[in-house]
Amino acid sequence: MSPLAIIFVTVFIDLLGFGIIIPLLPFYAESFGATAFVVGLLGTSFSLMQFLFSPVWGRWSDRVGRRPVILIGLAGSALSYMALALADTLTLVFVARILGGIAGANIPTAQAYIADVTTPENRAKGMGMVGAAFGLGFIFGPAIGGTLSAFGPSVPMWCASVLCTANLIAAYFLLPESRHADEMRPTLGRMEALRRAFADRRLILVLALYFIVTAAFSGFETTFALFSERRFGFTVATIGYLFAFIGLTLAIVQGLLVGRVVKRIGEARLIPIAIATIGVGIGMVPFAWSIPTLLVAVGTLALGMGFNSPALGATVSKLTHRDDQGGMLGLASSLSSLGRVVGPASGGFLFDHFGMAMPYFAAAGIMFGAVGVALASLRRV
Secondary structure, three states, X not given: OOHHHHHHHHHHHHHHHHHHHOOOHHHHHHOOOOOHHHHHHHHHHXXXXXXXXXXXXXXXXXXXXXXXXXXXXXXXXXHHHHHHHHOOOHHHHHXXXXXXXXXXXXXXXXXXXXXXXXXHHHHHHHHHHHHHHXXXXXXXXXXXXXXXXXXXXXXXXHHHHHHHHHHHHHHHHHOOOOOOOOOOOOOOXXXXXXXXXXXXXXXXXXXXXXXXXXXXXXXXXXXXXXXXXXXXXXXXXXXXXXXXXXXXXXXXXXXXXXXXXXXXXXXXXXXXXXXXXXXXXXXHHHHOOOHXXXXXXXXXXXXXXXXXXXXXXXXXXXXXXHHHHHHHHHHHHHHHHHHHHHHHHHHHHHHHHHOOOHHHHHHHHHHHHHHHHHHHHOOOO
């Protein structure tokens, strides 16, 4: 099996565990008395750890190799799901998600792994494989989580922990190293990465898109389960199937279409189109009063996300020196996580105080502003 296939399977199983708990987590937090705003803070705590640790893991992987960082992340994810299953207070739920955020901050290391084993021409397609793994995780994970929730709220969490443990064991024996360790190799710290990014106007604006798009999207992501429960009466299982539909769309786009579309029109043209598509999809959600119209809205949203994420990752990689891939992609992931710090709390606040449609109108407006940033930054890429 090729290294690219192995890293794909590794990321898929890791994201499968993540997807299992996604439809359950808002209701699990509500069972401990959490409001929509507190549910948003739960997402914020997870993302804050990713913001802090993504550059650390990326920089460390540049020095010691990708494989040890990926293995540590898998072990941490297994422990975080176990802690979530054992939690009996809202405080312990927060502790478990903080641990999960630290462990999950190694995704840019997987992206750097792909950058190591692909050529520049095929990099967007390779980055699309990570996105496809996300999508497949969201196809099967929420459906599994929704089904298992019938046996108790902790059962899906135990399942996620067991999957991550099995993934850790398999990766230990099967995942080869893509970059040999060199303790003396200089690495790109967060501030140095920012300094280099500011020296390239195109790169700093592309990195800004990570923050803007993710902040807007995560406000939707955090409140969507509560929105669909109140408007359509969806259960945890139904929401799981809806997330599976989103995941299927992501998997098709990122696994089959991204490489072909990028070769035809390039990342510079694709990114603003993709962001505009996300904005349209999010803006349609409050107007969905039937399940078919809701599927059109979230399908449009997933279509845009499917094209945007790998195209952004490939663009950052192309604008970065080979020895700095882990550090710069870590910075990109860190800025994305910073967006997830701001977005969930803001979305929950808007949901509680201004009505359940407001997070989506706000997110759509921000997305269309991001289109302007994309056009300004990618004109000469």
